[in-house]
Amino acid sequence: MYDAPSRVYGWVSRHRELLTVSISGSLIAAAWILRAIGRGTPVTFMVLMTVAAVVAGISVAREAIGRLLAKEFSIPLLVTIAAVGALWIGEAWEAAAVTFLYVLGGYLEGLTLARTRAALRTLIDLAPRTGRVKRADGVHVIDASEISKGDVVVVLPGDRVPVDGMVLEGRASLDTSPLTGEPLPQEVGPGDSVLGGSVSQVGFLEVEAQKVGVDTTFSRILYLVAEAQDQKPKVQRMLDRFAAWYTPLIISLSVALYLLTRDIELSLTFLVIGCPGALVVASPVAVVAGLGHAARKGILIKGGERLERIGKVDVVAFDKTGTLTLGRPRVNGVEAFDQPSGGTAHQIPANEQWVTALAAAAELRSEHHLAKAILDYAKEQGIDPVEASDWALLPGLGAVAETDQGTVLVGNRRLLSSRGVSLTAAQEGAASRREATGETVAFVAFAGAPVGLIGIVDPLRPGARGLVSGLKQAGVRKTIMLTGDNEHAARRVAALLGIDEVRAGLLPEEKVQAIRELQAAGHVVAMVGDGVNDAPALATADVSIAMGASGTEVAVETADIALMTDRLERVPESIGLSRRILSVVRQNVVFAVAVVALLLAGVVGRLVFLAGGMLIHEASVMLVILNGMRLLRSPSA
Known part of the structure; x- marks a missing residue:
């Protein structure tokens, strides 16, 4: 029986501002109506206007006093002084008008400003509340905040994924639009990563929880949007x-x-x-x-x-691989170089399978886009990597590994040159022919001699062809590609996209130097990259734009603009x-x-x-x- 008064009190508390505006406005309207029909006296008019001013002015005066005690001169203080002064000189209508219009304006401002925060509120409403966790005795629905790292989460159609994790079993179509803005569903299966906040449309998944609670990408987005708005x-x-x-x-x-x-x-x-x-x-x-x-x-x-x-921003710089291209390179061909009479130092015949096995051995520990292409190709061809040890990954150059028979090098010309390995005119010609068609060439050397090359292609991203024109319309004056890839492949992509300038064959520190040169010339430079390989250049640029940041925690936290889709x-x-x-x-x-x-x-x-x-x-x-x-x-x- 005590619920009704508490509900009334709760409603009044939530709508206090609306009630203040309504009561004050009604009193002002009543005073003018009575005067207009000749039923009210001057005293009645004065009383109604005074009461209206007091009703509307109490909250204004309370705020003014509170802020004045905090040593802050505020707009409510000006309104309060004016209202009191108007009542003092007998201008009750002026006092009522000032206080009523102020609280009415505040109420309407609150309604409209609430709409501007609707996007954040919508995101908060989409936050996963519960999750199905697989236990020894069955599947239990628990609060999302109680899910721990390592738990296996079951996702059924209509469920909102409560964690960031990896698919262990099943396949499903996920709506990721709340995080990425991408309207098309994402198809996922075993080994794929999924993000908390995604909604399963069709299918069944078992997901191993890797990030839970406030560590999920969804939670970080909520925090960063709220922080940026403030x-x-x-x-x-x-x-x-x-x-x-x-x-x-x-x-x-x-x-x-x-x-x-x-x-x-x-x-x-x-x-x-x-x-x-x-x-x-x-x-x-x-x-x-x-x-x-x-x-x-x-x-x-x-x-x-x-x-x-x-x-x-008036200059935008891009990395090529993984930014302008899909970042899913594939091997387009392998060539074994003819060996001098007598073969290599270890009398092993050079052929495409052996070149691939050597390259796969050196790239086993690398996370570079091209390394994955080589390893995937070796797996498709059924070629096992040569046994290797003591791997070294050299940013901007390639990878090095030691085998029982000698050192394996996989990378660009700079890597070979740094190790004293020279290419013949015929070998340079073979590489140049592939580079002229837009392929990226990875050279393979063994025991101090070049033994072959691998041609790799990486298709352009959908939408890349309209990128430069879109930037020009946004007010960007110049576009530039900063890439570690070869000159031929870089210029071919730049020509297709209309990019103004190309600097190819750059090491990470040389990308940084290129950006500093542009800044020294008076430009405000934005760098677009994947947030991992381009970290030094992103940190140096005036504005950093991280692509595909839904999978890169550091990029979400540090980039000036984090794009949750590619x-x-x-x-x-x-x-x-x-x-x-x-x-x-x-x-x-x-x-x-x-x-x-x-x-x-x-x-x-x-x-x-x-x-x-x-x-x-x-x-x-x-x-x-x-x-x-x-x-x-x-x-x-």
């Missing part, structure tokens, strides 16, 4: 510093105006109209709306100063959206300053009065919010 760009930090002295200045000018004119109403009007309400929301509404819209599309744009830097069209989209956010912030600031300046001039010229001025002021705040909310939609929408 960070302030430079223009907002400047406005915060401005507000610290602006409010005391307005109070001082109002007092000075009264001393000069002895017109209390004029002074109070100046006080209220000087409120920088639109300036206060100029930046937050745009940042929250824009970043929330981006998050829904699988684009995590970091806020604050990073947003400012993204807006100034769709290249998201790169110009993310830069363009960042610029739109900054543009809207600047529009809002200019508009807000102009409105306050014009209103104050109108007050001094006795053209703007208290109630009318407050109405225009609140309308300007709503226009600033609505302008920011345009960022919730795509430009073409």
Whole structure:
């Protein structure tokens, strides 16, 4: 029987602002209606307006006092002073109008600002709540927070995957759109990785939990989006510093105006109209709306100063393998070099199978894209790697391994040269012919002599052909490829995509140097990479954009823009959206300053009065919010 009062109290608490606006507005309407039909006396009008001012003004005064105790001069303080002053001089209607319009504006602002945070709220609503965990005595449904690393999670159709993990058994079609923005389902099977938050559409899975709770990609996305929305760009930090002295200045000018004119109403009007309400929301509404819209599309744009830097990017640099290409290279051919009479030092005949076995031995411990292609090819051909030990992985060069019969080298020309291995004219010719068709060539040397080469191809990503034109439309002036691949393959890809400049055959430190040269020339450089092999260049660039960040924890945490999918069209989209956010912030600031300046001039010229001025002021705040909310939609929408 005690539930009803508690429910009523809960409803009142949740809708306190709406009730304040409704009661205050009703009292004001009643006062004017009674006056209009001749049923009310001046005293009735005064009482109703005074009560309306008190109802609306209590919450305003409470906030003003609290912030004043915290040594903060605020807009509620200006409204409170104006309302008290209006009541003091007998202008109850002015006091009611000022307080009512302020709380009405605050209520409408709250409703519209809530929409800008809808993207984050939608993500939170999609967070997995429970999971099916396989135990010795059967499958149990438990809270997602209770799942431990190593648990086997069963995923049925309609289930939301509660962990990041690897598929042990089964196959399924997963909707990953909440994380990646990718509309097409992802087909997964044994050995594939899955992300928490994905929804199973069809199929059955058993998944080994590798990341649980706050460590999942989904949880990190929620945290990073919320953090980015709360960070302030430079223009907002400047406005915060401005507000610290602006409010005391307005109070001082109002007092000075009264001393000069002895017109209390004029002074109070100046006080209220000087409120920088639109300036206060100029930046937050745009940042929250824009970043929330981006998050829904699988684009995590970091806020604050990073947003400012993204807006100034004029050069975009790309890695090739895994960024412009699919990153799923495959072997297109193996060639064994003719050996000098007498064969190699160990009298082993050079043929394609032996070259492949040597290359696979050296690449066993490597995680490079090309290493995987060689190992997959060896497996497909049924070729076992030569027994090896003492592996060395040399970034930008290749891999080295020791066998009982000699040292195996697999890599580029620089690796061979660094080990004193020379190529003949015929061998160079064989490599050049493959490179001219766009293949990447990995040379194989054994016991100090080149024994063959492996030609590898890596198809372009879907959407790559429209990348450069999209970047130009977003305001980027120049594109450049920085790759460790050979010159021929790099230039072929660049020609297909329309990339302005190519620097090939680069070591990781040379990519860093190339970016520093561009920065020294006055450019603001963005680097697009996979977040692993390109880590030094990403760290050096003014703006780092990590591709496919849903699988790379470091990239999600450190990149300025983390793309949760590998769709290249998201790169110009993310830069363009960042610029739109900054543009809207600047529009809002200019508009807000102009409105306050014009209103104050109108007050001094006795053209703007208290109630009318407050109405225009609140309308300007709503226009600033609505302008920011345009960022919730795509430009073409």
